Amino acid sequence: MTHRVSRVLRVGSLARVEGEGALLLRVADGTVEEARLRIYEPPRFFEAFLRGRAHTEPPDITARICGICPVAYQMSACAAIEDACGVTVDGPIRALRRLLYCGEWIESQTLHIYLLHAPDFLGCDSAVDLARTQRARVERGLRLKQAGNALLELLGGRAIHPVNVRLGGFYRAPVPGELRAVSERLRRAADDAWETVRWAAGFDFPDAAVDADFLALAAPGTYAIETGTPAVLRADGTHGAFPVRAFPRHVREQQVPHSTALHSRLDGRRHLTGTLARFAISGRHLSRTALQAAREAGLGDPAEGTVCRNPYRSILVRAVEVVYAIDEALRIIAAYEPPPRPYVPVPPAAGTGHGATEAPRGLLYHRYRLDGEGTVTDARIVPPTAQNQGAIEADLARAAQAALASGGVSDEELTRLCERVVRNHDPCISCSTHFLDLTVVRS
Numbered sequence: 494m495t496h497r498v499s500r501v502l503r504v505g506s507l508a509r510v511e512g513e514g515a516l517l518l519r520v521a522d523g524t525v526e527e528a529r530l531r532i533y534e535p536p537r538f539f540e541a542f543l544r545g546r547a548h549t550e551p552p553d554i555t556a557r558i559c560g561i562c563p564v565a566y567q568m569s570a571c572a573a574i575e576d577a578c579g580v581t582v583d584g585p586i587r588a589l590r591r592l593l594y595c596g597e598w599i600e601s602q603t604l605h606i607y608l609l610h611a612p613d614f615l616g617c618d619s620a621v622d623l624a625r626t627q628r629a630r631v632e633r634g635l636r637l638k639q640a641g642n643a644l645l646e647l648l649g650g651r652a653i654h655p656v657n658v659r660l661g662g663f664y665r666a667p668v669p670g671e672l673r674a675v676s677e678r679l680r681r682a683a684d685d686a687w688e689t690v691r692w693a694a695g696f697d698f699p700d701a702a703v704d705a706d707f708l709a710l711a712a713p714g715t716y717a718i719e720t721g722t723p724a725v726l727r728a729d730g731t732h733g734a735f736p737v738r739a740f741p742r743h744v745r746e747q748q749v750p751h752s753t754a755l756h757s758r759l760d761g762r763r764h765l766t767g768t769l770a771r772f773a774i775s776g777r778h779l780s781r782t783a784l785q786a787a788r789e790a791g792l793g794d795p796a797e798g799t800v801c802r803n804p805y806r807s808i809l810v811r812a813v814e815v816v817y818a819i820d821e822a823l824r825i826i827a828a829y830e831p832p833p834r835p836y837v838p839v840p841p842a843a844g845t846g847h848g849a850t851e852a853p854r855g856l857l858y859h860r861y862r863l864d865g866e867g868t869v870t871d872a873r874i875v876p877p878t879a880q881n882q883g884a885i886e887a888d889l890a891r892a893a894q895a896a897l898a899s900g901g902v903s904d905e906e907l908t909r910l911c912e913r914v915v916r917n918h919d920p921c922i923s924c925s926t927h928f929l930d931l932t933v934v935r936s
Contacts (some may be wrong), residue, residue: 516889516911517689519570523897528890530882540872548574548841548867555773555859555874556654556750561604564597564649565852566859566874567658567821568719573859574660575910576737577846578867580839585832586662586718589648592825595849596644598818599637599682599848600652602811605919606689606881610808613678613913614696630692633685637815640682644822645698650718671672672826679826683819687786692814694790701892702802704882705763708744708772714780716771716817719850724774725759726800738847740858744875757880766855766877767918768810780824783817792903804888804917809920839866852877854919878920884916888912 511708519527539558543551551570556563560697568590574925575582582590607630617623624631640651647667649655650665657664679745706728710721723740735743744764748754772787776795784796790809791797815854843865855877862871892914896902902910 543872572848577844599641660839666835709770827860
């Protein structure tokens with residue numbers, strides 16, 4: 494007769510992730526048989542209430558999906574609708590879009606590094622706790638985040654849910670003097686970004702490796718942000734790629750009983766998108782300064798095809814991406830010439846459009862079908878966290894199994910470990926926190 498002991502540990506508020514969820518671990522004879530990341534936030538129905546809206550509306554509506562990464566949703570929506578309408582945006586307007594996206598990368602990645610992730614490495618319960626012992630470093634992180642916000646405010650009209658973005662470009666383009674003022678701030682932020690890399694490089698990183706395929710956008714000669722082609726790096730080292738319009742054929746979503754968020758599989762396999770995937774697929778295209786930062790951080794040489802699969806070291810890759818985003822922003826500002834008009838007209842047309850960009854947390858895909866009047870008849874949005882949940886569950890099972898194998902781990906210790914593993918992947922559960930109720934079933 495098997496005796497089963499069930500314990501429920503409830504952590505009512507975990508402030509260092511975004512959203513609400515729970516985890517079930519089923520353990521039998523010291524073996525993790527099941528790890529389920531259960532998202533219990535109510536469905537938000539964005540895809541449903543986009544139907545019937547004008548083709549000009551999705552960029553503003555979908556920005557409300559996430560207060561941390563609204564630009565990602567705006568840019569993916571614009572790309573998909575412009576694709577449906579047969580419009581190409583290029584030149585200075587495209588450069589301004591990339592610049593706006595750099596601002597979001599700077600503020601979002603910095604927020605995760607300093608306020609959500611670093612406390613795990615330094616034995617602190619929160620960023621407030623961290624500030625008590627390392628105030629100057631937390632202030633440095635806030636300065637970096639403010640530099641990213643300054644770009645969002647200038648180009649987007651405000652830092653949260655920008656209002657200056659529209660189909661075809663912007664309602665207003667900045668004058669060179671406005672960008673020069675921001676560039677002074679970015680040059681100061683570049684020093685803070687370098688110090689962030691050096692600081693994070695001193696953390697203690699447990700040995701770990703994610704067992705999943707990597708998926709990220711790739712673009713010739715550059716580190717893909719606002720455009721690119723989905724590229725795949727398999728766990729066995731082989732490569733693949735497919736056009737954005739083929740995304741639904743390769744990434745298939747399915748409902749799982751334990752979550753209100755859909756799970757995704759890439760060609761039937763578990764996959765991971767985001768910082769580690771981008772670094773593995775396009776690291777050689779980082780700026781010279783960012784490549785040097787990666788080498789000094791102990792990440793190897795991306796120019797020689799370095800692949801980092803350790804999720805704990807994702808904090809280092811994020812810090813390197815902040816260095817890159819600042820470099821890229823300064824490059825764009827230095828070459829900026831105002832466009833003749835701030836947007837390209839996007840007249841309504843019947844068609845289906847696909848768009849994908851790289852949110853800080855990974856590849857974000859949008860698809861829209863429009864009728865002849867430009868009314869949205871169907872919408873599909875696949876956020877990065879939903880794609881990553883299968884890989885996160887597998888990583889949770891791996892980490893819990895390793896801890897149990899060491900012997901004598903309590904449920905409290907297991908809870909802390911699982912929270913840390915989830916934070917490695919920086920999930921945005923609302924797009925997909927105050928998260929972790931842990932149920933451990935031991936037998």
